[in-house]
Amino acid sequence: MSVSRLLRLARTYRVDIAWVTFILLNLLAMRLIPAWQTIPFLVCWVTLSAAYGFRLWHLGSTLVAVGTVTLATGGLIGWQVLKGKQDADYLAEVPLIALMFVIMVWHSRRRMAAMDQMRRVSEHNLLLLEQQRQFLQDASHELGTPIAIALGHAELIEQGATDQAVAADARVAVEELQRMRRLTSRLLLLASTDGPDFLRFGPVDVEEVMVETLRRWNHLPRHWSLGALPEARVDADMDRLTLALDALIENAVEHTDEGGRIELGARHDGSDVVLTVADSGHGIPAGELQRIFGRFSRTGTVRGRKASGFGLGLAIVKAIAEAHHGSVQVRSAEGQGSVFELRLPASSAAAVTNAPAGQRGVAAGVPGVVAARGALQR
Numbered sequence: 057m058s059v060s061r062l063l064r065l066a067r068t069y070r071v072d073i074a075w076v077t078f079i080l081l082n083l084l085a086m087r088l089i090p091a092w093q094t095i096p097f098l099v100c101w102v103t104l105s106a107a108y109g110f111r112l113w114h115l116g117s118t119l120v121a122v123g124t125v126t127l128a129t130g131g132l133i134g135w136q137v138l139k140g141k142q143d144a145d146y147l148a149e150v151p152l153i154a155l156m157f158v159i160m161v162w163h164s165r166r167r168m169a170a171m172d173q174m175r176r177v178s179e180h181n182l183l184l185l186e187q188q189r190q191f192l193q194d195a196s197h198e199l200g201t202p203i204a205i206a207l208g209h210a211e212l213i214e215q216g217a218t219d220q221a222v223a224a225d226a227r228v229a230v231e232e233l234q235r236m237r238r239l240t241s242r243l244l245l246l247a248s249t250d251g252p253d254f255l256r257f258g259p260v261d262v263e264e265v266m267v268e269t270l271r272r273w274n275h276l277p278r279h280w281s282l283g284a285l286p287e288a289r290v291d292a293d294m295d296r297l298t299l300a301l302d303a304l305i306e307n308a309v310e311h312t313d314e315g316g317r318i319e320l321g322a323r324h325d326g327s328d329v330v331l332t333v334a335d336s337g338h339g340i341p342a343g344e345l346q347r348i349f350g351r352f353s354r355t356g357t358v359r360g361r362k363a364s365g366f367g368l369g370l371a372i373v374k375a376i377a378e379a380h381h382g383s384v385q386v387r388s389a390e391g392q393g394s395v396f397e398l399r400l401p402a403s404s405a406a407a408v409t410n411a412p413a414g415q416r417g418v419a420a421g422v423p424g425v426v427a428a429r430g431a432l433q434r
Contacts, residue, residue, distance in 0.1 A: 075107040079125065086132045097129050101153050108161065118161050126154040189247045196244035203240065207233040242368040245299075249375040255293040259403060262288045262322050262329055269301045270320055277314040283321025288329045289403040292380055297400075300376040300384075303369035304333040304396050311394070312337030324402070328382070331398040340388040349374040349384065373398065 066073065082096035104125055108118060130150040137147050210233055214226035248254050263285045274280045290297075301320075308318050317336040322329060340348060349370045370384075373396075377384040380400050388394035 071107060075103060078103055079128075083128050083132065086129070097133065097150075100125055100129055101157065105157060105160070108157075108164075119158075122154055122157055122161075126150060192243045192247035196240045196247065199236070199240045203233055203237050207237065239368070242372055245372060246368065246375060249379060255296060255379055257291050257293060259289050260292045260294050260297060262286065262290060262331070265294070265297060265301070266320050266322055266331065269298065269305065272302070273305050273309070276309055278309065278312060279315060279317040281317065281319045283319055283332070285322050286324050286329070288322070288324060290329050290380075290400045291403045292400060293376075296376045296379070300373045300398060301331065301333070303373050304398065307369055307396070308333055308335035308337060308394070311335065311339075325399070327402055328399050329402045331400070332395060333398075334393065334395040336393040339390040339392045340386065340394055341390045345386060345388065348386065 079100055082100050085096045104121060108121075130147065133147050133150060207230065210226050210229040214223050214230055217223040217226055266282065266285055270280060270282055305318065305320075312318060312335045319332075319334045321332045321334070323332070324330075373384050377398055377400070382398065382400040384399070385397045386394055387397075
């Protein structure tokens, strides 16, 4: 064996070599100084624990070390007992300490095995999440082109059809393809929520975004109203925030019959601004409140009507809220409507003065908006 190899081995096992040397010196002290045997004996076991903790030997190496120290220290003490220079009770401590050390090693190795298993599971879960994200991105991109082509042809057939039945069938195809396009867009959005370019922050006026949102939706046959709006700004991505509000309103429309009430509002709550969408619709069963923000999660049949959609709208709202360092909550009772609250940190430069309810007049210029203020009667 070459000198360089010996030096490499010495560096690798320097802790073991130092411990073996130390143990030999203590055993020599036990042999030469009978009156001072207690201290070297205990030091042997203490240093064995320290060396194991530093090196975490394999089970075979540990048993060899324990057996060697047990036989060496036990043999010296046993020799002193036989010569009448040591109490026999002292000899019983040798196997007891050895047993305690073996138990410590056993528990340590069990803990190491459990932590290693948790690490492998965590790495596997991260890999699955990355694969899922990549699959959603790839699928959304790949589906986008054929859906757009099919949608274009279906719209042309609908526009050029002279037969009413053909036009009606084409219209059904157009509507379903539009739903598929929305699905792929939402899948792509959810897959990109962890990306660095998901949000483009800027100052957003709360009153402006709420009024504009109401303008886009008030043509639907619902009883629309706009609650009091504070003079406030949030640092947000205008497009993403609008998408989240649209998803909340789409959910409210889906679960509120024609003639039902939907109200948009906002308020200050400490350092946050809370955007609300309240409806007088079917409400949500208590057992489903905790899962409605999950992906592909939908409530069950309500009043004999199945919920439509893909269950991605509220998941998108949650993803957008959390990306803004905010949150989304819901208060609801079955048959009594729902109130969704989108909570966002207020801009540091935002004004915190609230206008009196009913005095802002922001709904006056919105056609078809009921000017009634205040919370909906739930």
